Amino acid sequence: MVEKKKRPVVIGVTGGSGSGKTTVSRAIFNQLLGHSIMILQQDSYYKDQSHKTMAEREETNYDHPLAFDSDLLLEHLNKLLNYEAIEKPVYDYTKLNRSTETVTQEPRDVIILEGILILDDKRLRDLMDIKVFVDTDDDIRILRRIQRDTKERGRTLDEVIQQYLETVRPMYNQFVEPSKRYADIIVPEGGKNQVAIDLLTTKIQSILVKHGNNKVFNNIDTTI
Ligand SMILES: Nc1ncnc2c1ncn2[C@@H]1O[C@H](COP(=O)(O)OP(=O)(O)O)[C@@H](O)[C@H]1O
Numbered sequence: 001m002v003e004k005k006k007r008p009v010v011i012g013v014t015g016g017s018g019s020g021k022t023t024v025s026r027a028i029f030n031q032l033l034g035h036s037i038m039i040l041q042q043d044s045y046y047k048d049q050s051h052k053t054m055a056e057r058e059e060t061n062y063d064h065p066l067a068f069d070s071d072l073l074l075e076h077l078n079k080l081l082n083y084e085a086i087e088k089p090v091y092d093y094t095k096l097n098r099s100t101e102t103v104t105q106e107p108r109d110v111i112i113l114e115g116i117l118i119l120d121d122k123r124l125r126d127l128m129d130i131k132v133f134v135d136t137d138d139d140i141r142i143l144r145r146i147q148r149d150t151k152e153r154g155r156t157l158d159e160v161i162q163q164y165l166e167t168v169r170p171m172y173n174q175f176v177e178p179s180k181r182y183a184d185i186i187v188p189e190g191g192k193n194q195v196a197i198d199l200l201t202t203k204i205q206s207i208l209v210k211h212g213n214n215k216v217f218n219n220i221d222t223t224i
């Protein structure tokens with residue numbers, strides 16, 4: 001009998017900033033801990049800005065597709081699909097730049113690709129087995145963003161509001177929300193939607209079997 005070539009399963013999880021993408025991704029990750037699984041965040045692939053001054057970096061539109069090194073992300077996703085390890089870039093929010101460090105990411109059977117603009121890029125979309133859009137009202141998302149950016153990213157309330165009005169909101173309307181049409185599943189209530197998380201994990205397990213990955217692995221590396 002000819003043995004089927006194994007192929008990892010790719011789940012794309014998108015939605016606006018603060019919608020609950022990370023929470024949903026972690027919920028799926030935790031529910032599939034027995035499998036070989038990883039989360040790849042589009043945020044790690046913000047372009048290198050070493051050639052820019054800090055003032056110029058502050059002017060960058062971080063919600064536009066051109067802010068991301070999508071070619072590198074695509075190259076890395078293709079490598080992971082071939083069961084090759086990647087040197088994942090690390091984004092430093094304090095320097096508004098890619099760090100000089102990289103992190104070795106070993107391939108896994110389940111790849112959760114998470115980010116605001118992953119469904120906007122057809123090349124990435126075409127590699128996904130399941131496309132998920134986490135749908136959360138704008139007012140909730142901005143409130144979450146204010147909390148996160150003032151507590152964890154050292155920004156003032158005025159800065160968060162200004163960035164939201166100048167770039168986050170218009171880019172969400174132009175690129176993120178329209179990408180919802182490509183989603184297989186739209187998840188309201190994000191990571192708290194246990195029914196959606198259960199349905200997704202069951203579907204992932206069935207695709208794993210179809211892709212020739214019917215073993216349950218011990219998850220040695222649980223770094224995200
Ligand atoms: N369903 C939910 N109910 C309440 N709080 C939530 C829910 N989902 C996410 N959060 C919280 O909202 C914040 C943003 O969620 P996160 O998953 O990081 O969003 P994203 O990755 O889309 O920016 C986090 O503090 C998280 O704990």
Ligand SMILES: O=c1ccn([C@@H]2O[C@H](COP(=O)(O)O)[C@@H](O)[C@H]2O)c(=O)[nH]1
Nearest residue numbers: 016017018043046062063093096116168
């Ligand atoms: O230097 C940066 C890089 C990114 N951002 C903002 O991050 C969000 C995307 O991350 P979420 O986890 O989905 O919130 C995006 O809206 C950027 O505006 C930033 O503020 N600064």
